[in-house]
Amino acid sequence: MESEYYTFGPYKIHHKEVFYYTDLSYAMVNLRPLLPGHVLVCPRREVKRFVDLTAEETSDLWLTAQKVGSRLEDHHKASSLTFAIQDGPQAGQTVPHVHIHILPRRGGDFEKNDEIYDAIDVKEKELKEKLDLDKERKDRSLEEMAEEASEYRRLLL
Template identity: 50%
Template sequence: MFKFGPNLIPETQIFYKSTYCFGLVNLKPIVAGHVLVVSKRLVTRFNDLTAEEAVDMMLSTKKISAIIEKQYQGSSLTFAMQDGPEAGQTVPHVHMHIIPRRKGDYANNDDIYEDLDQRNKHKKGPDNEERTPRSAAEMKEEADFLRVFFNNDE
């Protein structure tokens, strides 16, 4: 089990591991292939990471994003890190969103940031309480699919 803020994440939802971070599938993805890169050490803010942890997170993001873009037929990527509650961070643990993008997936490109903001409760978006979380089986299936692309020998 890994911790993601107050949440315990089962190994079945993890598809990538490095020395200082892990990749996990998203409970409520905005689009197919929306995944997270999370620091193994539970720290709230990006600047709380050590230099080694920050470098590992960025290099892991680079490695994971190449696979995500290809496997989910993206033509671009959105990277998002909401660093602190005023920035929209709802899980108090450093993490990077990797979201594959395609031409026309959002009429207004920046609307994706509204979908990332859980506090935007009036909008019927992916993190809204009206959105049904994926099942453990669905998340396991996606993690199993992605895991084959990575050497997870920490």
């Protein structure tokens, strides 16, 4: 454990929800996953827009996403990965902190493949409407997320 909490926009993410980190990025389990293995990768520095990342942060963020995605694809016996960034409010970003959604994909997980983007948008909007995270945490408890993070942590050793 490096620190007790990580910053995700205006929110504090408990270290038990974080399963991988570098000097510049971290990966955490999702409060409201769309599919098994749906996680987020974020820069450690609070950066609202993708264009505001440094070259080093951009590189580290994508290398982290590549490593995490690869391990989760194998772990969840998926055949593909969706990497998605909503960069700015009009793009559906509800937490003002750059983050990459990583979703392990299998054939037939959505009737039409691109429906995944609509589903991400709906989940983000639901979260924005209910930004009382204590209320949201009843959907997935810290213990449940910590257990998932622990499982993923072992994949990245």
